[in-house]
Amino acid sequence: MSYEQEIDFATVLRGRMATYQFLSRLFGVEVDQKLYDTLLEMRFPTNTGNSLVDEGYRLMCSYLSKADGPVLTELAVDYVRAFIGSGNDGFSAAYPYESVYTSPKRLMMQDARDEVLVLYHAADLDKKDSWKDGEDHIALELEFCQILTERALEAVEAADEERAAKYLLQQRNFLEDHLLAWYPMMAADLEKFPRTDFYRGLGKLTSGFLQNDLDFLNEVLTDTEKAADIEEATDTEEATEIEVA
Amino acid sequence: MNDIDVFVIDDDFDPLADLELVEDGEGQETDYLPPIPDADKSVVPEAVELPAGERIERLLAGIPGQQFRILSAVELCSEPKTITETAEAMDAAYPNCTSVYSSQQIIMLLERAGALERVAAEADEASENAAASADVSPEEDFITVVPAAPVRVVATRAGLDAVETRVGERVVRAMLEEEPLYLPLYQTILEQCAAEGGCATKDLDALIDVDPLCVEPRRFCGYFRGRLEGVGALVWRDAWNVTDLGAKVLASDIFNH
Numbered sequence: 001m002s003y004e005q006e007i008d009f010a011t012v013l014r015g016r017m018a019t020y021q022f023l024s025r026l027f028g029v030e031v032d033q034k035l036y037d038t039l040l041e042m043r044f045p046t047n048t049g050n051s052l053v054d055e056g057y058r059l060m061c062s063y064l065s066k067a068d069g070p071v072l073t074e075l076a077v078d079y080v081r082a083f084i085g086s087g088n089d090g091f092s093a094a095y096p097y098e099s100v101y102t103s104p105k106r107l108m109m110q111d112a113r114d115e116v117l118v119l120y121h122a123a124d125l126d127k128k129d130s131w132k133d134g135e136d137h138i139a140l141e142l143e144f145c146q147i148l149t150e151r152a153l154e155a156v157e158a159a160d161e162e163r164a165a166k167y168l169l170q171q172r173n174f175l176e177d178h179l180l181a182w183y184p185m186m187a188a189d190l191e192k193f194p195r196t197d198f199y200r201g202l203g204k205l206t207s208g209f210l211q212n213d214l215d216f217l218n219e220v221l222t223d224t225e226k227a228a229d230i231e232e233a234t235d236t237e238e239a240t241e242i243e244v245a
Numbered sequence: 246m247n248d249i250d251v252f253v254i255d256d257d258f259d260p261l262a263d264l265e266l267v268e269d270g271e272g273q274e275t276d277y278l279p280p281i282p283d284a285d286k287s288v289v290p291e292a293v294e295l296p297a298g299e300r301i302e303r304l305l306a307g308i309p310g311q312q313f314r315i316l317s318a319v320e321l322c323s324e325p326k327t328i329t330e331t332a333e334a335m336d337a338a339y340p341n342c343t344s345v346y347s348s349q350q351i352i353m354l355l356e357r358a359g360a361l362e363r364v365a366a367e368a369d370e371a372s373e374n375a376a377a378s379a380d381v382s383p384e385e386d387f388i389t390v391v392p393a394a395p396v397r398v399v400a401t402r403a404g405l406d407a408v409e410t411r412v413g414e415r416v417v418r419a420m421l422e423e424e425p426l427y428l429p430l431y432q433t434i435l436e437q438c439a440a441e442g443g444c445a446t447k448d449l450d451a452l453i454d455v456d457p458l459c460v461e462p463r464r465f466c467g468y469f470r471g472r473l474e475g476v477g478a479l480v481w482r483d484a485w486n487v488t489d490l491g492a493k494v495l496a497s498d499i500f501n502h
Contacts, residue, residue, distance in 0.1 A: 039390065040390050040392065041389075042389070042390070043387035043388070043389055044387060044388050044389070045386060045387055046385060046386060046387060046388055047386055057388070058388070061388050061389070061390055064390040065390050065391050065392065065393060066393050067393065068328065068393050068395065068396045069328045069349055069352065069353060069396075070347070070349040070350055070353055073349075073350060073353070074353075089287075
């Protein structure tokens with residue numbers, strides 16, 4: 001890996017980390033004034049190569065450009081409509097919990113929550129006391145990915161490729177086993193329940209980004225595995241030559 | 246049967262046998278079941294839109310303590326105004342408001358109820374501008390938020406009708422004329438509250454509760470005060486104060502008869 005490539009790779013990791021952080025924040029709690037001000041100053045990419053990401057950013061930007069009056073109240077109301085709902089039938093909102101989408105009776109705090117909790121603990125992570133929801137909330141799962149990316153970035157900056165690959169592999173497994181195993185179902189609900197384009201856009205953006213990220217991780221890890229295979233083969237050849245000599 | 250037979254333990258005895266309990270894992274389901282089976286397949290009926298008059302009625306009935314503040318927003322928007330201008334004017338008119346609804350939220354509720362509407366031409370223009378800002382050419386890599394031009398709102402016919410029905414000298418006079426017997430009491434209350442700094446509740450009570458007119462049927466000051474407050478002639482601002490409307494009624498000829 002050349003120096004220039006290393007710089008690019010670190011930049012990509014930083015971008016992924018920021019996006020995970022951004023998405024986690026939007027799913028976690030309602031938009032407040034500070035975040036709203038940030039959104040107004042943000043530049044939303046339009047040609048990412050993923051139509052869902054582009055559409056998501058376009059919807060969010062278009063909503064913010066049209067919004068007038070008490071925007072924060074409108075967004076807070078829509079947050080409740082989208083993620084909390086008012087019914088008790090299990091089909092009244094896009095519930096942001098993995099357990100709801102992976103348990104037969106759509107209940108919270110099921111096996112999925114226990115599984116992710118074990119993973120968090122294995123990564124020396126625990127939830128803050130201020131967090132009162134289940135640990136399989138999408139905001140926490142996205143934040144977990146953000147933390148893994150941050151650790152991978154630190155490893156890349158320390159030129160420790162093996163450790164970086166370990167974190168990226170961990171992240172790919174988490175994406176495959178958890179986020180991408182259930183989020184598409186929530187994304188379908190996110191097209192039904194919100195009334196503002198902001199949260200509809202968030203649903204599409206997350207769908208597109210997670211898929212993009214899995215593709216990226218697959219690509220990087222395949223390259224790493226190939227490099228490791230070549231290195232292993234070279235070591236074996238050298239050892240054979242030594243033996244022959 | 247001897248004593249030893251009585252105390253022999255019967256190993257086959259089952260105290261729960263008569264209860265016919267179901268074995269674990271068979272029979273009845275004891276887990277939680279969603280209260281609405283197949284809720285995901287249910288069809289939600291279309292919402293029925295109520296007429297604007299009825300929606301305004303419900304809004305005012307839902308927040309009865311704030312009805313004059315709410316209607317003041319409609320009055321302020323008899324000419325088109327921006328939401329910010331209207332909210333500022335409301336805040337100036339009701340500086341010590343204890344409502345959980347901010348002025349901007351009140352305006353939003355009135356718009357939803359059909360008492361206010363956005364000025365059409367500007368609303369269209371704003372939407373077009375916003376859409377244009379979001380529709381970027383493929384060559385551009387980023388889009389940014391272009392804040393919409395402030396939209397102006399104006400009172401609808403239904404909103405103005407609601408104001409006319411509930412606010413004004415005519416409404417106060419109609420209320421007073423329902424009980425001409427008590428006109429002197431209403432006059433006293435208004436005069437006391439028109440004083441600088443208003444009038445305390447206990448002072449009003451001391452003045453009215455002992456009046457011979459309140460003896461049969463027994464009435465208390467709160468009854469008259471409540472009715473005057475209900476039509477917007479009195480308002481509580483750390484003490485009972487007469488409103489502009491109340492002062493106008495007091496100055497009118499209704500108490501001269």
